[in-house]
Amino acid sequence: MSDSVVGSQLPVRPTEKPICLIAADGKRTSPDLAAGFELPASDILLSLYRRMVLGRRFDVQVTAVTRQGRLATYPSAVGQEACEIGAVAALGDDDWLFPTYRDTMAVMTRGVAPADALRQFRGDWHMGFDPYEHRISVQATPLATQALHAVGLATAAKLKGDNVVALTFLGDGSTSEGDAHEAFNFAAVWQAPVVFVIQNNQYAISVPITKQSHARTLADKAIGYGMPGYYVDGNDVAAMYTVISAAVVNAREGRGPALIEGLTYRVEAHTNSDDPTRYRDRDEEDAWAALDPIARLERHLRGTGDLTEQLSAEIANEAETLAANVREAVNAETELDPLEIFDHVYVIPRETLAEQRDYLARELASAEQESDR
Amino acid sequence: MSDSVVGSQLPVRPTEKPICLIAADGKRTSPDLAAGFELPASDILLSLYRRMVLGRRFDVQVTAVTRQGRLATYPSAVGQEACEIGAVAALGDDDWLFPTYRDTMAVMTRGVAPADALRQFRGDWHMGFDPYEHRISVQATPLATQALHAVGLATAAKLKGDNVVALTFLGDGSTSEGDAHEAFNFAAVWQAPVVFVIQNNQYAISVPITKQSHARTLADKAIGYGMPGYYVDGNDVAAMYTVISAAVVNAREGRGPALIEGLTYRVEAHTNSDDPTRYRDRDEEDAWAALDPIARLERHLRGTGDLTEQLSAEIANEAETLAANVREAVNAETELDPLEIFDHVYVIPRETLAEQRDYLARELASAEQESDR
Amino acid sequence: MTLVHEPAAPATAKPSAPISIAGALNAALRDAIEADPSVVVFGEDVGPLGGVFRVTDGLAARFGENRVWDSPLAEAGIVGTAIGMAMYGMRPIVEMQFDAFSYPAFEQITSHLAKMHNRTRGAVRLPIVIRIPYAGGIGGVEHHSDSSEAYWTHTPGLTVVTPSNPADAYSMLREAIASDDPIIFLEPKSRYWSREDVALPVTTAPMTSAVVLREGTDVTLLAYGPTVRTALEAADQGALEGLSVEVIDLRSLSPFDDETVGASVRKTSRAAVIHEAAQFGGYGAEVAARVTERQFFYLAAPVLRITGFDIPYPSPKLEEHFLPTADRVLAALDTWEW
Amino acid sequence: MTLVHEPAAPATAKPSAPISIAGALNAALRDAIEADPSVVVFGEDVGPLGGVFRVTDGLAARFGENRVWDSPLAEAGIVGTAIGMAMYGMRPIVEMQFDAFSYPAFEQITSHLAKMHNRTRGAVRLPIVIRIPYAGGIGGVEHHSDSSEAYWTHTPGLTVVTPSNPADAYSMLREAIASDDPIIFLEPKSRYWSREDVALPVTTAPMTSAVVLREGTDVTLLAYGPTVRTALEAADQGALEGLSVEVIDLRSLSPFDDETVGASVRKTSRAAVIHEAAQFGGYGAEVAARVTERQFFYLAAPVLRITGFDIPYPSPKLEEHFLPTADRVLAALDTWEW
């Protein structure tokens, strides 16, 4: 596990300014901001655009049904579409995604049906789909803990000789946790095929990044681990997709992990139960609105003529179908068997749990009888 | 606590080569290696030399009596005198030291009597002296945990308006722990008057630094926190003392924390119960022996004529007195009251502990009677 | 709810008004910060937001960011720096946002917070309060409903208390802040918003003593935090069935008030303990074991444990099946031969 | 020591030879790595050094650094990466160098290792063994002698076992590695070097069952790990005084073998549990509580707990006063009216 350390080249240092390929006005940026990265072909840009539109519609719809009390809670990723979609688009089928509670949009985009993607937040079960079916791990709540799982899985794949890359999302606040540090360090020392994508959405619930880190950028942290670090405009999906793709290829080809910071903004409240007016003002929100990732790419694609009226109409339709899909999913009554709470605690059955299961079964049965009378 | 973040200047980046003022041959180094730091005056160098000689004699003697079974265990700092003494010499009387189990030499040098400094390793009690008497915290065993205590104490002092600086030692291996990361980050965000001194002695017990970090230097970690970082020759006490002193002044004057890596070598085994032949070879040990911090300064001071035969004879005598002092201290029988194990668990007395104390008291009394028969 | 020990109304008593546990805690923090310049409050989102449960609401605005502030997001860092501050004479009050998020601080709490006073032969005191909203019943997603008390009560050096009503919330938090020992202060999150008429400032029974909330002769129910209400409901239902139930609010989990509990059990000869945490190795095991050790020959039946199941806390839609209810308490009492 | 359940000597049995617990664990690791390519071993100093207790001695040299290696120094990192590896089909065995140093991994162990299988509705299995040298008696300085079992046994999703002799050390570790559930494998460090004649490979009683080591009729002593020897000594001394002591080695702390223990207690009508950990909220509380719940009307006296005091583990020169001894066990039995 240590030889890999030898012969590794010095890491790429984060740039002075965030890497950006398409500016807020939809225009292409000057080469210094592109930092040597190529603008993706228009078909790729179109598919990124389409998925961002669908992703946002999904999140907006879920937030709406959450306000109607259909979900226990929901952390929206609206405004962060460039990070969510750029990352998922850069992954291969055999690669693994380690999302957080924030990243349901990414989970859905990677192919999990809305009903399954939302099962956790509906309160049905802690996880709503089979990780192995989609190569997506649980949406982690304990902050930064999932980053270590990603490093472990990537290391196992490397040891087995599989060309699998693990990508994990992290929030800006989560970088303060010890587990984030340990994950960065293990990944670098073991040269694990991992890509860390930090979505710096400026807040950890109410705490602004200035109270979270004194570093110039979070990407600079990569230097302290001997990892390449990329400081990226997290509202430019072209840049996010291109940089993450390069990092994924590097990792796949045995050149180790990378840390990518995407500068973005959490447009919605932390969750439906949060009240942002207590800690941030309208001006700030407006300033970021002007940098919107979808509007920006739309301007660009209209400029190039790649996005036709017809195409956007098609995408709009698709989005509405998805939204309907979401409403249907959350309105459908799910059958839950209370007794299942005992069934997955251990692989090897336990007598005490069997006894407790029987206890609940009897309780439920007599409740039935009560209600029958 | 956040305003302090504003208006802080960009951090000093670690140098390409370790900062060094006096080379292994005792000669002064070229300006590029000095990195703008001045060589201390000869009286300072002499006192650093004297304290290093005493420090080593102390550690050698303690290791010897440990082999004779007088101590439960002892982690020696032989070879690391430039870090241990350089750090202590840079601290003011009101400043605080947060040492590890490795740093008994520093504790003794800061004024703790050998008998008290060794009480923990004799197995008498977990700590052998009053932290407030010497402004030295417990020699921490849980790695990196003490760094957070240092940040907290320094922050409290800052809030109270006291000009107190906290210095904490860390080992190279300890930098992998989450607590090290959290301490660096809290210190930078809160601009706490803390100086982190990493003694990179190349090993964490048996694990070499190459398996611990993939970074160019450990000092580079400072960049990821927006802290000044200094990469220093840890066997050059002139450099260690000068750089740490500068960091202490900076911290005292409200310019925040700093991280300093001293490149050094753990000459002895990890502790008396360790066997280094299992994981490192003779050549490596010899190579480092040539860089010895004491021999190096001795060459320099003989060259300048500041270290006379008479003076070194005096120091040698002083060292022998100290060694005798150590032998006496560890041979002296200490009176321990077993019942004291109940007396400091809580400030507010507890009935259950009183009961358990009585139980042991009765047991001891009847044992007395037995032996009297 | 009738307090057998009526809170002693202090001279400065304001007219009593309805207040929630969250409100009472907020008032206690406010008064403590005002009373003692060495008291500081920090943690995740405790500043401008006022905490996710609003327990620190308005404190940062009122006292400034040098008394109440948002720390970086790292629990070991929060507890570790609090230890250093306490070493320098401060009295930090820190919040773990939810109980499961205290686990990253486990080493700082068990290896340092609990041991520093002993380690230094009494030289160092750590007057630190760690506030932990605990237990479930609020429809929280995974990791937001743990009951971690057994981890803390087994750790020598820690004092662990938990209020079940607004008056105790105020009084016990003030006492915890004033204590020179480190305190794990467990706040029953499902009860945060339950209101009662209280005249603040209020001083109730000492933090480390249990209180008899309801007198009875047939059985003693031992509850704390969120299950006190459950016990009182069971007592009401029991009364209808002619069962005279004594209800004790333990309040202090460590130390345990053997005297109050012992006296009650010797009177009723039957006892049951109620908590949300899993049963195996839970706090109820200590209660059952020590009550049995001390009162064995008074007991007409084994001490019962009515607790959560030995499983991870379930998802929101299933938690109702996990939580102990008054019905379960009464059903358990029925398993005894009377 | 006489095993009532004699280990079944396998066909391939080598001639029995004296081997220590550390040696037996080393052999178990060697055989498991050899038998299954998905087994890997990593942690602090487990590579070339062979671990501070030499339990992994020679493994890195024999199997190479892709099977056995030194990780960076971070316990959460070690457990967290092990979880990721297990998700990809590996069977990691990791070492926490001393029990107090497992605390930085507390969140990864309680919030993920214990819950991942349940969280994923059974889709993910985590066949991970966390080896923890535990308890005291070796003159270790602070933090090197903790008994952390109560923290783990209270956590649903974990299986917690501890061997007390070389044959069990080998057999139970092999079974733990083969198990698809995560296992906390507690190794009694004070017994690492005690030798016995064992023919390896050996298969003893199932990992999750308790074993009657000594049959008796007057009282049942329940012990595990380091206190099994204490219990046997007490049995010997008791015999001299005409006391017939049954000794049970619990071996599995979670699950608890109610059947074996229940049968014994119904026979003797008296029981005592022995452990080094502090008593308050210790594992003995669960043992006393559940034995009492199930056997109340068979018990002639309360279940006794002979344990460490409710204080931090003392310094080397004072630990002898902390550790339960055979004398303390017998003195405790004398407190019963017979």
Ligand SMILES: Cc1ncc(C[n+]2csc(CCOP(=O)(O)OP(=O)(O)O)c2C)c(N)n1
């Ligand atoms: C270990 C831990 N501590 C605290 C929390 C409570 N918590 C949930 S989200 C959150 C803020 C996270 O901020 P960030 O990492 O920036 O992610 P974002 O929500 O902005 O996507 C906090 C403090 C948690 N989930 N886990």
Ligand SMILES: Cc1ncc(C[n+]2csc(CCOP(=O)(O)OP(=O)(O)O)c2C)c(N)n1
């Ligand atoms: C949290 C924790 N994990 C493991 C240990 C066991 N341990 C004691 S010293 C040591 C190596 C530390 O290496 P380093 O930080 O480089 O300091 P050095 O001993 O070289 O001075 C280890 C692993 C510990 N004391 N604390």
Ligand SMILES: [Mg+2]
């Ligand atoms: Mg954020």
Ligand SMILES: [Mg+2]
């Ligand atoms: Mg080292």
